[in-house]
Amino acid sequence: MERKHQYALWIEWTGNTGEGTKNYQSYERSHTISVENKYVIEGSADVAFRGDAKKHNPEELFLASIATCHMLWYLHLCSDAGIIITAYVDHATGIMVETSSGGGRFTEVMLNPAVTITNESKKNEAEALHKKANELCYVANSCNFPIHHQPVIYVEGN
Numbered sequence: 001m002e003r004k005h006q007y008a009l010w011i012e013w014t015g016n017t018g019e020g021t022k023n024y025q026s027y028e029r030s031h032t033i034s035v036e037n038k039y040v041i042e043g044s045a046d047v048a049f050r051g052d053a054k055k056h057n058p059e060e061l062f063l064a065s066i067a068t069c070h071m072l073w074y075l076h077l078c079s080d081a082g083i084i085i086t087a088y089v090d091h092a093t094g095i096m097v098e099t100s101s102g103g104g105r106f107t108e109v110m111l112n113p114a115v116t117i118t119n120e121s122k123k124n125e126a127e128a129l130h131k132k133a134n135e136l137c138y139v140a141n142s143c144n145f146p147i148h149h150q151p152v153i154y155v156e157g158n
Helices: 058-081 120-136
Strands: 010-013 031-034 041-043 085-090 093-098 104-111 113-117 147-149 152-155
Touching: 041 058, 058 085, 058 093, 058 104, 058 113, 058 120, 058 147, 113 120, 120 147, 120 152
Parallel strands: 104 147, 113 152
Antiparallel strands: 010 031, 031 041, 085 113, 093 104
């Protein structure tokens, strides 16, 4: 039986400098992302699109969604398998290509998780569970481009 989950948030453009969208240069790309009872995220466009480099942009948040969904599934699977994780860090990267029409799309994402486990004998299984996490990840299953993984597994104390 499939279960449905609904998500809601508010986006508010905060970049009106007094002239609205009179022309492409007349407004800021600043906005807020709000979810009830959570901290507000200040966003902007990427600098390449006249955005504020000090604020998160949609492309970064998209990449973060992929990487964190993978991590959460991976931690779950390791827990079920009796693999104790004591540290997890991922330097995720993504490639977005602009089209001649001005649009664009992500063409691939690379996750580079560095995971620390407590038991050397579980190292191969810990590495293999990244594939399973990718198969189960809600966000990865919603993407139409490849998501690659280059995990590194460390054993605590080594």
